[in-house]
Amino acid sequence: MKRFLLLLIALLLHTGAWAHKPSDSYLTLRAATGSNDIAVRWDIALRDLDYVLQLDRNGNGEISWGEVRLRSDDITRLATSRLQLSASDKACTWATTAPLALDKHSDGTYAVLSLSAQCPSLTGALKARYSLLFDVDPTHRGLVQWIAPGSTEAQALVFGNESGEQSLALQPAGAWETLRQYMLDGVWHIWIGYDHILFLLALLLPSVLVRQAGQWAAAPRLAGAAREVIKVVTAFTLAHSITLSLAALGLISLPSRLVESAIAASVVVAALSNLFGAVESKRWMMAFAFGLLHGFGFASVLADLGL
Incomplete structure (x- = not known):
């Protein structure tokens, strides 16, 4: 057992820690009444x-505005080749409406492209195909706000x-449709996120086990295990919602x-606690503490998306 733990620690020391913030890009697509053009940020x-x-031409580990500006045409070509808009099965063409700019997000600096998609018409089926980084990062997502003609409310879309x-509805989507989409994407994001699954297991596994004579054994009664699961899930969700809000x-x-590093560390702490039985009672308190931390991870994505 000791050899296994030493091997595990050695692997962790040589592996980058994956935190909560994934690779995302943010798009705002806005259509105006009486126009066939779609403004894109x-x-x-x-x-x-x-x-x-x-982009880092001198290899100093920092990307300067000069290095970005030199490659602005390459950045625009890459982006427009990975996003296709079509109306009634006819492709829209791209035009640049403003020079490349930079903006700060919660997780670093972003290049900002201002584009216009010029479509034959916006009366038929409108579709978007997104594939920016899927060839190098299958977990990458495109987080989109689509504002239909004549609408002031944005429809949230997630491209994975x-x-x-996906289709861009010319009529604003209802609240239930938006909720359904976010729930489906959330379940899929958890399913493909091994770090998330390991963290959930680390929190919930002790709820169905009891420690006897320094060893873990199955909980003797289903009712007791169910109570522990409910307490852990409720505490985590409540704390998560507090800091998220x-x-x-x-x-x-x-x-x-700081948030991403602390979230990654929380997974290690939960695992070590299970191995050595550091928290044998009141596990809901540990779940509450972790929940406070993880709420900040989700909030950064929502803030960057403008929700």
């Missing part, structure tokens, strides 16, 4: 662009590796790098 992380285009093509409303703000 697209925010793409410089770290992602550097991975694909090697399994949902790279405070952060999303702008009342509390923490650096994204």
Whole structure:
């Protein structure tokens, strides 16, 4: 057992810690009544662009505005080749409406593209195909706000590796449809996120086990195990909702790098606690503490998306 633990620690020391913030880009697509053009603002992380285009020319680990500006045409070509809009099965063409700019998000600096998609018409079926980084990062997502003609409310869309093509509704989507989409994407994101699954297992596994003579054994009664599961899940969800609300409303703000590192560390702490039985009672308190932390991770995504 000791050899296994030493091997596990060695592997962790040589492996990058994956935190909660995934690779995302942010798009706002806005159509106006009486026009066949769609105004597009697209925010793409410089770290992602550097991975694909090697923006850091001098290799000093920092990307300057001069290095970004030199590759602005390459960035635009990459982006417009990975996003196709079509109306009534006819492709829309791209035009640049403003020079490339930079903007700060919670997790770093992003390149901002201002584009116009010129479509034959906006009266038929409107579709979008997104594939920005799927060839190098299958977990990458495109987070989209689509504002239909004559609407003031944005429809939220999430483009992933399994949902790279979606329809843009010319009529605003209802609240239930938006909720359904977010629930489906949330379940899929958890399913493909091994770090999330390991964290959930680390929290819930002790709820169905009891420690006897320094060893773990199955809980003797289903009712007791069920109570522990309910307490852990409720505590985590309540704490998660508290910090998610405070952060999303702008009342509390923490650096994204700090939050991501702390979330990754929480997975290690939960696992070590299970191995050595550090918290044998009141596990709901540990779940509550972790929930406070993880709420900030989700809030950073919602804040960047403008929700």
